[in-house]
Amino acid sequence: MKPKTETELAEMVAGLSHPVRIAGGGTRGIGGPDATIQTTGLGDITLYEPGALTLVAQAGTPLAEIEEALKAEGQQLPFEPMDHRGLLGTVGEPTIGGVVAANISGPRRIQAGACRDLLLGVRYVDGKGQVIKNGGRVMKNVTGIDLVKLMAGSWGTLGILTEVSLKVLPKPEASATLAVQVPGAVGAVKAMSAALKSPFEVNGAAYDPQDGRAFLRIEGFSDSVSYRTDRLKSVLGEFGEIAEVTDTADLWRDLRDVKPFQGHDGDIWRISVKPGDAPDVSARLAADQLLFDWGGGLIWVRVPQGTDLRARLGAFDGHATLMRADAQTIEAMGRFQPETTAIKTLTKGLRQRFDPHGIFNPGLMG
Numbered sequence: 001m002k003p004k005t006e007t008e009l010a011e012m013v014a015g016l017s018h019p020v021r022i023a024g025g026g027t028r029g030i031g032g033p034d035a036t037i038q039t040t041g042l043g044d045i046t047l048y049e050p051g052a053l054t055l056v057a058q059a060g061t062p063l064a065e066i067e068e069a070l071k072a073e074g075q076q077l078p079f080e081p082m083d084h085r086g087l088l089g090t091v092g093e094p095t096i097g098g099v100v101a102a103n104i105s106g107p108r109r110i111q112a113g114a115c116r117d118l119l120l121g122v123r124y125v126d127g128k129g130q131v132i133k134n135g136g137r138v139m140k141n142v143t144g145i146d147l148v149k150l151m152a153g154s155w156g157t158l159g160i161l162t163e164v165s166l167k168v169l170p171k172p173e174a175s176a177t178l179a180v181q182v183p184g185a186v187g188a189v190k191a192m193s194a195a196l197k198s199p200f201e202v203n204g205a206a207y208d209p210q211d212g213r214a215f216l217r218i219e220g221f222s223d224s225v226s227y228r229t230d231r232l233k234s235v236l237g238e239f240g241e242i243a244e245v246t247d248t249a250d251l252w253r254d255l256r257d258v259k260p261f262q263g264h265d266g267d268i269w270r271i272s273v274k275p276g277d278a279p280d281v282s283a284r285l286a287a288d289q290l291l292f293d294w295g296g297g298l299i300w301v302r303v304p305q306g307t308d309l310r311a312r313l314g315a316f317d318g319h320a321t322l323m324r325a326d327a328q329t330i331e332a333m334g335r336f337q338p339e340t341t342a343i344k345t346l347t348k349g350l351r352q353r354f355d356p357h358g359i360f361n362p363g364l365m366g
Contacts, residue, residue: 004041006123006131006162012037013160014129019362022156024060024098027083029090030155031327032361039097042162045069053168054120059097059161066096070168078169079115080106080252086262088324097161103153106256107217110196110294111203116152118167124151124159127355132159150350156361158354172219176229177204177248179213181240185279188214189296191239193275196295198235200228206255207292209282215245217252258291258300267325269309271299273318284313308333336365 001020003009021032024039040060047056050073057066063081070076081104083094098104100122105114112118123133134147151158182188188207195202195216204217216236218228233242245251254260261268266288273281278296289302303309306329310320319337322330339347347365351358 001036002038002041006042006125009037009039009042009160009162010125010129010131012129013125013127013359016129016357016359019359022101022160022361024095024101025062026092027085027088027090027094028098028102029084029088029324030361030364031330032364037160039160039162040093040095042097043095046163047165048073050075050168054165055168056121056163056165057096058163059095059100061096063094063096063099071171074171075168076171077166078108078112078118079104080108080112080256081115082106082256082258084257084323087258087268096164096166100152100164101154101156101161107204107206107252107293110205110297111201112169114152116149119148119152119164120167121165122148122151122161123163124161126159127357127359131162155364157351157365159360172221172225174222174225175217175219175248176225177215177217177245177251178229178232178236179215179243179245180236181212181242182207182214183240185209185282185290185292185296187239188292189275189278191236192216192292192295194235194239195232198232200232200235202232204252204255205293205295207296208255208260209290209292210260214239215251215255217248255291255293260291261289261300261302264289264302266302266304267307267309267329268323269301269303270321270323271301271309271313271318272321273297273299273316277317281313281316281318284316285309286312305329310337 001012003012018035019033021036023036042058042060045057045061048069081099100115103115126132180191182191191214192205196205202216203219207214218225236242275296278299282290282299285301287301287303291300322333322335
């Protein structure tokens with residue numbers, strides 16, 4: 001099913017008597033019921049005001065189309081969404097609705113915020129077939145439940161997004177990246193933390209254990225980038241040998257899309273932790289391959305097929321999400337971190353309110 005208008009989608013949902021899988025471009029490999037509602041029929045940029053730093057687009061609009069429109073005006077999506085296709089071995093075309101539904105956020109999240117932080121408003125169809133609008137074109141404070149933030153990261157389990165409003169920002173004039181040779185995860189996290197705590201506005205902090213280097217990015221006006229980069233070198237000098245990276249754009253695209261894992265067998269996990277916990281957590285993983293982002297707050301992990309990484313980790317303060325595995329492994333372990341009793345009760349109540357008949361992506365998030 002591929003509705004071409006929001007009204008058609010609402011009527012379609014109102015008439016459903018069975019569960020459905022909600023899909024955008026299909027790039028994240030989410031399974032579910034055979035019956036599918038695909039949002040790519042809703043694929044237009046409905047408003048773009050460069051002077052107001054605001055873009056409104058239907059959920060099925062290709063991400064590439066949005067990025068091209070922004071590029072033409074010297075602007076960008078601040079949260080730097082990753083492309084999962086190489087990592088997950090999927091095809092299709094990423095859509096802006098899929099980005100919002102999964103709250104996809106790349107390396108720049110540590111400074112610019114996550115996708116949900118730049119989300120101004122949403123339109124969606126709930127489980128009763130009602131069209132709901134929340135938020136607007138300007139940032140504002142809210143009380144009670146912020147439905148705009150709630151829909152970001154709900155993976156289509158609460159409603160089907162039809163339109164999203166986003167804040168955009170100018171592309172930086174210049175970018176510089178420093179690579180610091182570090183002895184291990186402990187040294188890497190210390191170096192990244194020192195850079196992020198500095199006043200030099202670092203907006204990328206990643207570490208590749210196989211490469212042995214931590215990468216720190218600074219962006220902005222050319223003179224400012226040059227000055228801050230030189231000053232950052234003095235902050236990082238105690239941690240190891242420092243070099244400037246020339247292919248900055250390619251490096252951060254590859255880190256964003258976890259390119260070092262691409263083409264390798266095994267299951268892929270995504271671990272979210274406090275950055276200071278990253279060395280201890282990563283040591284317990286006994287992984288084939290690791291990659292740190294967000295200053296250590298995000299750890300990408302590759303392990304042999306069927307490895308129960310949550311059991312290997314034991315109790316920890318964070319979340320372990322199974323991003324790539326065969327259907328049997330996902331069925332046995334679940335894609336998302338099991339919820340606590342309190343969170344499970346809250347989640348059940350929200351789903352009952354938004355999707356009382358349980359038709360949207362059943363079983364995906366617990």
